[in-house]
Amino acid sequence: QVQLVESGGGLVQAGGSLRLSCAASGRSFSIYALGWFRQAPGKEREFVAAIRWSGSVTRYLDSVKGRFTISGDNAKNTVYLQMNSLKPEDTAVYYCAADSRLRYPPSSHYSDYDYWGQGTQVTVSS
Numbered sequence: 001q002v003q004l005v006e007s008g009g010g011l012v013q014a015g016g017s018l019r020l021s022c023a024a025s026g027r028s029f030s031i032y033a034l035g036w037f038r039q040a041p042g043k044e045r046e047f048v049a050a051i052r053w054s055g056s057v058t059r060y061l062d063s064v065k066g067r068f069t070i071s072g073d074n075a076k077n078t079v080y081l082q083m084n085s086l087k088p089e090d091t092a093v094y095y096c097a098a099d100s101r102l103r104y105p106p107s108s109h110y111s112d113y114d115y116w117g118q119g120t121q122v123t124v125s126s
Contacts (some may be wrong), residue, residue: 009120
């Protein structure tokens with residue numbers, strides 16, 4: 001089993017920044033990729049970004065390219081999502097997820113991810 005714990009959410013004004021963290025524990029050596037998804041009230045869960053745990057291959061949702069950056073620290077078993085130029089439409093619960101299968105590029109489908117964190121709320125005010 002893999003445990004994922006997110007942190008770093010909060011309330012920020014439009015144009016501001018937040019950095020989310022996701023710490024992995026347990027059988028973290030079985031992880032091939034980590035991803036961030038988000039879900040706003042009344043909407044489906046949406047892919048945001050993902051990173052291969054080795055090689056640093058990344059992929060992003062088009063609407064966050066140039067604003068969000070995903071990165072990983074293997075020594076700390078932690079992945080980060082740096083979010084800049086935040087917009088009200090970025091408001092959602094953000095979830096970290098882990099994929100235990102090797103894929104290239106990392107998957108954008110939530111059904112491909114085996115483990116999920118509890119989520120952290122991000123609220124962007126206008």
